Amino acid sequence: MRRPVVLITGASGEIGHGLITRLAADGARPILTLDLKALDPELRRLVAREFVGSILDRTVLERILSEFEIDLIFHLAALLSTRGEFTPVTAHRVNVEGTLNLLEFAQHERQSHGRPVALLYPSSIAAYGLPDLATKSRVRKVREDDFNQPSTMYGCNKLYAESLGRYYSRHYKQLSSEAVSGRVDFRCVRFPGLISAVTVPSGGTSDYAPEMIHAAAEGNGYACFVREDTRIPFMAMPDGVEALLRLAAAPAGSLTRQVYNVGAFAPSAGEIRSLVVKAFPAANITFEPDLKRQGILDTWPGDVDDTAARRDWGFAPKYGLEAAFSDYLIPTIRDRYRKA
Ligand code: SER
Numbered sequence: 479m480r481r482p483v484v485l486i487t488g489a490s491g492e493i494g495h496g497l498i499t500r501l502a503a504d505g506a507r508p509i510l511t512l513d514l515k516a517l518d519p520e521l522r523r524l525v526a527r528e529f530v531g532s533i534l535d536r537t538v539l540e541r542i543l544s545e546f547e548i549d550l551i552f553h554l555a556a557l558l559s560t561r562g563e564f565t566p567v568t569a570h571r572v573n574v575e576g577t578l579n580l581l582e583f584a585q586h587e588r589q590s591h592g593r594p595v596a597l598l599y600p601s602s603i604a605a606y607g608l609p610d611l612a613t614k615s616r617v618r619k620v621r622e623d624d625f626n627q628p629s630t631m632y633g634c635n636k637l638y639a640e641s642l643g644r645y646y647s648r649h650y651k652q653l654s655s656e657a658v659s660g661r662v663d664f665r666c667v668r669f670p671g672l673i674s675a676v677t678v679p680s681g682g683t684s685d686y687a688p689e690m691i692h693a694a695a696e697g698n699g700y701a702c703f704v705r706e707d708t709r710i711p712f713m714a715m716p717d718g719v720e721a722l723l724r725l726a727a728a729p730a731g732s733l734t735r736q737v738y739n740v741g742a743f744a745p746s747a748g749e750i751r752s753l754v755v756k757a758f759p760a761a762n763i764t765f766e767p768d769l770k771r772q773g774i775l776d777t778w779p780g781d782v783d784d785t786a787a788r789r790d791w792g793f794a795p796k797y798g799l800e801a802a803f804s805d806y807l808i809p810t811i812r813d814r815y816r817k818a
Contacts, residue, residue, distance in 0.1 A: 488555030
């Protein structure tokens with residue numbers, strides 16, 4: 479029997495960075511990666527095999543299928559919410575067709591080696607769409623099945639990809655006479671905005687928070703593209719990575735749903751600015767809202783109800799707002815720019 483390996487798509491992205499480091503430290507499975515962009519050299523050293531290519535290219539996936547026995551997939555590749563509004567059809571292709579390819583791939587792996595295959599999928603608060611600010615402030619913590627009316631192509635794609643995952647794991651080929659020997663084990667978290675101290679995001683709408691922090695640490699001014707009172711949930715990247723790993727490790731019997739909210743803190747943009755200025759007193763941060771991007775954020779929830787994740791698989795973020803800054807973001811970011 480070949481040794482089971484883990485596949486990470488979109489591995490060069492922000493979550494991929496943290497995930498590769500954590501998985502390599504655990505050392506339980508060799509790591510394969512697939513991304514359009516080559517990995518940074520320090521990550522490249524940690525993986526068994528790197529494929530540079532697209533999730534839309536079936537030949538790459540077929541090659542991986544023929545060479546490896548994969549039992550765990552983190553499908554991170556995506557085109558985010560701001561970028562998706564400029565190229566909606568491309569966003570759909572990457573986010574929906576790409577996910578469909580990965581689900582098919584996972585199903586084929588399942589059939590080919592006969593053991594369970596888990597596909598871990600990061601969905602997003604973009605899957606929600608609140609109708610107006612009055613509703614947003616009234617609701618406070620949104621539950622998974624409420625307000626599923628996304629306003630962005632990315633949000634539509636994420637919500638639909640969740641349904642695809644549910645279909646593959648519960649109903650795939652339900653009427654076919656051909657025997658389906660087990661289905662994909664699809665598990666999904668809806669992430670809030672993620673803030674990493676070691677990478678900077680691109681193409682997202684929650685990017686104002688990490689951009690503000692990184693700009694201040696670099697000694698650059700920053701014009702924040704949202705109103706000071708804008709509030710959405712955020713999480714420190716190590717807790718995001720931990721959430722994926724914990725959900726992957728949870729016994730199937732303990733899971734009561736396939737899509738779980740996860741949250742950690744939900745500050746306004748003004749509160750984030752105050753913490754940044756406390757750490758970097760020379761920071762020059764102003765608010766110059768971009769009404770269009772603001773419009774998207776106004777439809778995203780102010781916070782999420784993650785009771786189910788805490789109950790079913792012990793989700794427990796290590797970093798609250800203050801600790802995320804004092805114990806993770808500020809010291810790590812200072813170090814990053816000192817070295818640069
Ligand atoms: N961070 C993502 C974005 O802003 C949301 O999942 O697009």
